[in-house]
Amino acid sequence: MSTLTISDKIYNQLSAQIISGEIKPGQKLEEQEIANQFGVSRTPIREAFRLLHTSGLVESKAHKGVTVIELDIDQLSDMYEALQELEALCARLSAERMTAVERKQIQRMHQLSEEAVHSEDVERFAELNNQIHTAIHQGSRNKTLQETIAKLRKRLSLYRQPWLFEKRNRLEASYREHAELVEAIIAGDRDQAFDAMRNHISNTSLGTIDYLISQKPL
Structure with a gap:
């Protein structure tokens, strides 16, 4: 059985918060703020953001950073x-x-x-x-x-x-x-x-x- 990485665990928690509505559509995800929340460096946060992007839950825009999309x-x-x-x-x-x-x-x-x-x-x-x-x-x-x-x-x-x-x-x-x-x-x-x-x-x-x-x- 594979072991979840720190990035996977952060991704799972963030995706659950997005789907449940705890994190709202259009809300910006601050890399440093989330890193502080989980007590990790920015590296696993960036990987978690990449997974969220692949799953279609966030988008990255110039000058806006990573924001939560509206679920389709x-x-x-x-x-x-x-x-x-x-x-x-x-x-x-x-x-x-x-x-x-x-x-x-x-x-x-x-x-x-x-x-x-x-x-x-x-x-x-x-x-x-x-x-x-x-x-x-x-x-x-x-x-x-x-x-x-x-x-x-x-x-x-x-x-x-x-x-x-x-x-x-x-x-x-x-x-x-x-x-x-x-x-x-x-x-x-x-x-x-x-x-x-x-x-x-x-x-x-x-x-x-x-x-x-x-x-x-x-």
């Missing part, structure tokens, strides 16, 4: 719309192509996620959530689908952080949606698996977008 809700909606169709197709194929062992594995992951819900362990639930989705992608036996979904999920990774499960009140709802999805795949019900995954991703996207809109200043 329309673009986010487009990406989620594509993701829900692709993941739903994966679920349909997995219901047909997964081995008995693979079906048992996603059932076990889902059982473990129930424990995470009861203990309100958001980090653990998010980890198992990713494992379930990855297993379903692999179970489709379609490399092109897997690669396309992986790229989309990477672009959306900022909006799938564990703390957002709490902000969107998605922990128990996500678990229930997974139950329908896993049950359909285990039963080999292709159409039900497609509908369950499509509904799951749609609800995830609506919850995320509604939350982001609620953080925008009036």
Whole structure:
């Protein structure tokens, strides 16, 4: 398992503050001020800024420095719309192509996620959530689908952080949606698996977008 660098940790915290609205659109990020806040030199701050720029969360302009951008809700909606169709197709194929062992594995992951819900362990639930989705992608036996979904999920990774499960009140709802999805795949019900995954991703996207809109200043 890779260890996060100081820059990664600063990037994660700043990106969470931007997405949550704690750091506002148009706000300037002062390099020295943030370095003092984290008790580090300017070097990891510059790297964190580079990561924020790559993620599309900040922009650099002459005489203005690094400022936070306005989150593009329309673009986010487009990406989620594509993701829900692709993941739903994966679920349909997995219901047909997964081995008995693979079906048992996603059932076990889902059982473990129930424990995470009861203990309100958001980090653990998010980890198992990713494992379930990855297993379903692999179970489709379609490399092109897997690669396309992986790229989309990477672009959306900022909006799938564990703390957002709490902000969107998605922990128990996500678990229930997974139950329908896993049950359909285990039963080999292709159409039900497609509908369950499509509904799951749609609800995830609506919850995320509604939350982001609620953080925008009036």
